[in-house]
Amino acid sequence: MMQIPQAQAITGSRVPAMAAAPLTKRKVTSTVREARIRRVFVAAGFFSVIIMGLIILFLFKEGLGLFSTVSVKDFLFGEFWYPTYDPADFGIFPLIMGSVAVAALSSAMAVPLGVGAALYLGEVASHRTREILKPAVELLASLPSVVLGFVGMVVIAPLMQQWWDIPTGLNVLNASMMLAIMAIPTIASISEDALHAVPRDLMEASLALGATRLETLTRVTIPGAISGMGTGVILGMSRAMGETMVVLMVAGGAAQIPTSIFDSVRPLPATIAAEMGETPFGSEHYHALFAIGIVLFLLTLGFNLVAAYVSRRFQQKGAATL
Amino acid sequence: MSRHNLAMRHLRQNLAFGLFRLIMLAVLGALGGILVYVFIHGVGAISWEFLTQPPKNSMTAGGIFPAIMGTLYLTVGALLVALPLGVSAAIYLSEYATEGRALRIVRLGIQNLAGIPSVVFGLFGLALFVGYFKLGVSIAAGSLTLGLLILPTIIGASEEALRQVPGTFREASLGLGATRWQTIRKVVLPAALPGILTGSILGIGRAAGETAPIMFTAATFYTMGLPRSPLDQVMALPYHIYVLATAGTHIEQTRPLQYGTVLVLISLVLGLSLVAIIIRTRMRKTKQW
Amino acid sequence: MVKASASAQAPEEPRELFRVHPERPIIEVKGLNFYYGDFQALTGVNMTVKRNKVTALIGPSGCGKSTFLRLLNRMNELIPGTRVEGELLFEGVNLYDPGVDPVEVRRRVGMVFQKPNPFPKTIYNNVAYGPRLHGLREARQLDHMVERSLKSAALWDEVKDILHQSALGLSGGQQQRLCIARAIAMQPEVLLMDEPTSALDPSPPAASKSWSRNSNKAILL
Numbered sequence: 001m002m003q004i005p006q007a008q009a010i011t012g013s014r015v016p017a018m019a020a021a022p023l024t025k026r027k028v029t030s031t032v033r034e035a036r037i038r039r040v041f042v043a044a045g046f047f048s049v050i051i052m053g054l055i056i057l058f059l060f061k062e063g064l065g066l067f068s069t070v071s072v073k074d075f076l077f078g079e080f081w082y083p084t085y086d087p088a089d090f091g092i093f094p095l096i097m098g099s100v101a102v103a104a105l106s107s108a109m110a111v112p113l114g115v116g117a118a119l120y121l122g123e124v125a126s127h128r129t130r131e132i133l134k135p136a137v138e139l140l141a142s143l144p145s146v147v148l149g150f151v152g153m154v155v156i157a158p159l160m161q162q163w164w165d166i167p168t169g170l171n172v173l174n175a176s177m178m179l180a181i182m183a184i185p186t187i188a189s190i191s192e193d194a195l196h197a198v199p200r201d202l203m204e205a206s207l208a209l210g211a212t213r214l215e216t217l218t219r220v221t222i223p224g225a226i227s228g229m230g231t232g233v234i235l236g237m238s239r240a241m242g243e244t245m246v247v248l249m250v251a252g253g254a255a256q257i258p259t260s261i262f263d264s265v266r267p268l269p270a271t272i273a274a275e276m277g278e279t280p281f282g283s284e285h286y287h288a289l290f291a292i293g294i295v296l297f298l299l300t301l302g303f304n305l306v307a308a309y310v311s312r313r314f315q316q317k318g319a320a321t322l
Numbered sequence: 323m324s325r326h327n328l329a330m331r332h333l334r335q336n337l338a339f340g341l342f343r344l345i346m347l348a349v350l351g352a353l354g355g356i357l358v359y360v361f362i363h364g365v366g367a368i369s370w371e372f373l374t375q376p377p378k379n380s381m382t383a384g385g386i387f388p389a390i391m392g393t394l395y396l397t398v399g400a401l402l403v404a405l406p407l408g409v410s411a412a413i414y415l416s417e418y419a420t421e422g423r424a425l426r427i428v429r430l431g432i433q434n435l436a437g438i439p440s441v442v443f444g445l446f447g448l449a450l451f452v453g454y455f456k457l458g459v460s461i462a463a464g465s466l467t468l469g470l471l472i473l474p475t476i477i478g479a480s481e482e483a484l485r486q487v488p489g490t491f492r493e494a495s496l497g498l499g500a501t502r503w504q505t506i507r508k509v510v511l512p513a514a515l516p517g518i519l520t521g522s523i524l525g526i527g528r529a530a531g532e533t534a535p536i537m538f539t540a541a542t543f544y545t546m547g548l549p550r551s552p553l554d555q556v557m558a559l560p561y562h563i564y565v566l567a568t569a570g571t572h573i574e575q576t577r578p579l580q581y582g583t584v585l586v587l588i589s590l591v592l593g594l595s596l597v598a599i600i601i602r603t604r605m606r607k608t609k610q611w
Numbered sequence: 612m613v614k615a616s617a618s619a620q621a622p623e624e625p626r627e628l629f630r631v632h633p634e635r636p637i638i639e640v641k642g643l644n645f646y647y648g649d650f651q652a653l654t655g656v657n658m659t660v661k662r663n664k665v666t667a668l669i670g671p672s673g674c675g676k677s678t679f680l681r682l683l684n685r686m687n688e689l690i691p692g693t694r695v696e697g698e699l700l701f702e703g704v705n706l707y708d709p710g711v712d713p714v715e716v717r718r719r720v721g722m723v724f725q726k727p728n729p730f731p732k733t734i735y736n737n738v739a740y741g742p743r744l745h746g747l748r749e750a751r752q753l754d755h756m757v758e759r760s761l762k763s764a765a766l767w768d769e770v771k772d773i774l775h776q777s778a779l780g781l782s783g784g785q786q787q788r789l790c791i792a793r794a795i796a797m798q799p800e801v802l803l804m805d806e807p808t809s810a811l812d813p814s815p816p817a818a819s820k821s822w823s824r825n826s827n828k829a830i831l832l
Contacts, residue, residue: 030501037503041418044410048477049431051470055438058449116345124339125346127691133346135599140353142524142595144531146560147584150567151356154580181356184349201728205790208684209741209797210718214335219740220730235437242439244534245560249568269441269534276445276538281453293445297438304437308430327746328715 059297063290066090075291081255081266083275083285090288092295097257098172098265099299103241105176105261106183110240111233113180114187118229121188122195123217134192141185149249152178157250166262170252173261178246183236190235194228195221231311238303242296244269268296360584367582377544382572386583391548392461392556393530393590396540399465399552400472400529405522407469408476412518415477416484417506436474440534443471447539462552464540471535472525479524483517484510516605520598527594531587533560543569559587635703637662637801638683643697645675645682647690652678656697660801677725680803684720685713701801718745721799725806727786729778729793734770737778737789741797756796764792 066075070090078091117137121130156177157169198221206216222229252264253274266274272289279286371385378384411432419425447467457463487510495505511518533541541561549556566580567573638660645653653675660666668676681687682699685706699706706716718741729737738757739747747753757774761767766788770781778789794802 034501034503038418041410041414042424044407045414045419045428046424046431047407047411048435048473049427051473052431052435054450055442055446058446058454059442062445062449113345113349116342117349120339120342120346124342133350135603136350139592139595139599142527142531142591143353143356144533144560144587144591146531146533146563147360147588148356150563150580150584151360153567154577155359181352185353188349199728201724201726202730204686204689205724205728205730205793206740207689208686208717208722208724209744209793210714211740211744212331212335212714214338215331215744224731238437242437242441244439244441245564248534249564269439272441272445273534273537276448290445290449293442297442300437300439300442301434304434307437308433328712331714332712 055297059290059294063287063292063294065287066284066291069284070288075288076295079257081271083288088284090284090291092268092271092292094255094257095266095268095271095292096295098251098255099241099247099267099269101172101258101261101265102175102179102247102251102267103237105172106179106240107233107237109176109180110183110187110236114184114232114236115191115229117184117188118191118195118232119217121192123213123221134189137185137188137192141189143182143185145182145243145245146249148178148182149245152246152250164262168252168264170250171262171264172251172258175247175251175265175267176261178250179240179243182243182246183240186239187232187236190232191225191229194225194232197228198224227310227313231307234303234307234310238300238307241303242269242300244273248273268292268299272296357588360581360588363578364581364583364585367578368585372579372582373586376547382575382579386557386559386562386579386586388545388548389557389559389562389583390586392541392545392558393560393587395461395549395556396464396468396536396558397526397529399461400468401522401526403466403469404473404476404525408473408521408525409480409518411473411477412480412484413506413511415481417502417510432474432477435470436478440471440532443467444535444538446470447535452539458553459538459540459542459555460553461540461549461556464536464556464558465552467535467539468529468532471532472529475525475528476521479521480514480518483514483521486517487513516601520602520605523594523598523601527591527598530594531560531591533558533564536561537564559583559590563587636660637702639698639700639703641698641700643679643682643695643699645678645687645696646694648692653682677805680722680805683801683803684717684722686717686722688713718797719799720801720803721794721797722803723787723790723794723805727783727790729781729786729789731777731779733775734778734781734789735774738793738796740793745797757792760792760796761789763795764788766792 070078075090075092076096077093078089079093080089080091081094082089121134121137125133152174153170156174160166160169160171160174202220202224203216206220207213211219247265247267248270251267251270253266253270254264255266255271256263258265272292275285276289279289373385373390374387375385376388377386411428415425415428419428444467447463447470451457451463451466452459455463457466491509491513492505495509496502500508536558540556541558542555543557543565545555545557563580563583566576566583636659638658640656640658643653643656644651656679668679670676678687682695683701683706687693687695695707701716701720704711730740732740735757738760739753742753742756747756758767758771761770766785769785770789773780778786781789791804
């Protein structure tokens with residue numbers, strides 16, 4: 001198993017070396033040189049694919065070790081996560097449910113707000129307002145997640161605890177709100193791009209037929225942009241699923257299946273981040289955390305493949321041509 | 323088709339558009355509120371000493387200088403990894419690739435790389451760079467991990483910049499007898515430079531703000547001085563915030579320092595993004611082709 | 612047939628704003644200036660358009676024909692930074708008066724664009740788009756409207772069996788006639804056509820003559 005990455009790593013590095021070194025004293029013709037340069041760039045292009053392969057390889061190499069002692073079924077559906085007990089329990093079902101709860105609730109908040117903001121930017125705002133607000137929204141998308149985690153933990157959690165008289169403000173609701181704030185700029189920005197990509201002449205055709213701007217929006221623009229908007233929404237959800245710092249700091253950290261939005265949970269990324277630091281290299285617990293990494297990787301890969309499929313369908317549509 | 327009908331249609335439009343406007347205001351309000359709140363609480367902590375001194379009295383006093391420098395090392399390192407690779411990959415995508423299976427595989431690879439959660443990058447960095455390459459928990463391991471994380475950002479921005487260089491530029495150069503590579507190096511790359519720069523700045527901003535990928539590969543709670551080699555551990559701003567807020571022994575006492583550090587990190591990341599956005603806007607306005 | 616339905620409609624639609632005076636030209640333009648930002652695109656345009664006639668605008672490319680046509684149904688105001696001066700009277704009312712609703716203007720002044728721009732919907736839904744907007748819901752009436760409009764645009768025979776297929780599958784010329792049918796289905800009082808001939812097999816005046824002949828309408832080319 002270990003030979004595959006080495007082989008890939010070697011081909012990856014040998015190609016640039018070949019192009020850089022003058023091979024013989026014979027004058028190298030420009031065609032030959034051009035072909036070599038080309039190969040360097042092709043190799044650079046494939047580097048991302050190689051990294052993907054390496055990520056899969058190392059996740060599985062470190063994670064599959066767990067399954068010599070724990071069955072896949074007990075791992076995925078076991079209801080108890082006590083990795084440091086003796087004997088330890090490695091059931092991640094509560095962690096998966098924690099991730100699902102937080103991702104679902106944050107999407108329920110972020111999707112309408114993100115799409116609403118996109119519709120405002122794309123269709124309501126004047127040209128001038130849009131020129132200012134669109135970059136502002138993009139700017140806010142770059143807010144570091146640790147900052148939102150900090151705000152949720154230090155500002156929002158005590159407020160929640162006071163208002164509703166609940167045992168802790170670090171819970172599903174708080175984490176979902178912070179994740180939603182993080183996802184909204186992404187959803188809004190991608191959705192607005194999709195609205196913007198709908199051909200102008202289709203919108204003009206609709207308006208020229210006496211449609212109001214709202215009617216044009218719901219009957220022509222949104223149907224034309226729906227796949228692009230769908231891509232934005234899925235990517236936003238995928239990000240919420242994989243985001244670490246917010247759920248690490250704000251979700252409360254209790255490995256239980258949530259029954260209310262005021263319950264504390266311990267989503268998958270939070271578990272990895274919280275426990276990896278205190279785990280002996282190569283222990284069963286260490287392997288279990290990599291196995292969680294595999295689950296997380298596959299979940300987000302699934303989201304991304306769906307997003308890619310949706311956006312490919314989007315590209316096939318388009319304006320009519322002569 | 324009566325006028326009443328038309329009035330209804332306008333009313334419906336006004337209601338819907340009003341709702342969209344309200345949503346936008348709420349979103350901006352929430353995000354702006356966070357920024358203002360952090361600013362008000364953090365600005366008091368900012369001083370020359372805070373920015374230039376190491377922490378003192380078991381983190382309850384002093385500054386964050388080592389964390390600022392650590393973040394600087396990590397992001398510069400990440401850029402050294404990602405920029406050459408990313409620009410080369412973008413050159414492949416925009417100048418050499420032809421439609422087909424190879425290109426589809428490459429695009430799929432980049433897309434999925436962009437979607438991998440940052441904590442998984444952290445696991446990967448831990449397994450490959452820290453463990454397998456025996457770099458240990460170090461600037462080198464953290465920079466490599468962050469570099470791979472921002473690779474898709476750099477590729478995306480660079481490819482867009484290269485594609486915006488008009489085909490006539492290339493034809494003119496090729497028509498004068500230049501080779502493909504000469505054309506790319508002398509004509510296409512210079513024209514695409516501002517766009518590539520924008521992408522790099524966005525990448526730096528992203529790398530500076532990430533916490534999860536460096537938690538197990540580079541960052542540490544406290545160092546005596548500045549790192550002396552790429553194989554040393556470092557303090558970093560985002561990790562410093564996380565540790566002070568969650569794991570310190572004097573969480574309440576260090577609150578002002580936490581706000582101060584958050585403010586420094588936000589200013590750094592948003593400042594970089596702002597610069598990138600301004601460059602991009604300027605570029606679009608003054609473009610001569 | 613056309614006449615019958617037009618007169619049947621008249622009572623249920625009180626034309627408060629645009630009152631028809633048969634002796635008056637349907638459109639009068641007086642001292643019209645138009646600006647894109649600082650650039651003046653049209654200077655001092657004066658003209659009248661008679662009802663029940665086909666009026667053609669001719670001139671070299673780039674002289675402002677399209678810009679002028681787009682002013683007649685207020686499409687130019689969708690472009691930021693544009694400005695209109697002078698009077699543009701439609702049935703005696705200045706189209707750019709504050710009280711005038713651009714949506715109603717565009718309902719009454721139909722437009723066919725230079726490039727065919729069918730919606731990515733079925734042929735049927737393209738033609739039915741306008742009538743549906745204005746409240747026509749009943750299937751039989753819609754069917755009738757679609758058939759009549761397609762016949763007026765000389766497209767019916769070619770598409771009657773594929774009404775529920777995508778309009779994007781049609782040839783360029785067919786698409787343009789579909790756009791004409793789509794505009795006719797609104798029963799506008801003026802139909803603006805922006806050089807649609809380049810993509811047309813039978814010429815548009817011929818195609819829509821049967822529609823214009825008996826009604827209170829004008830066509831601008």
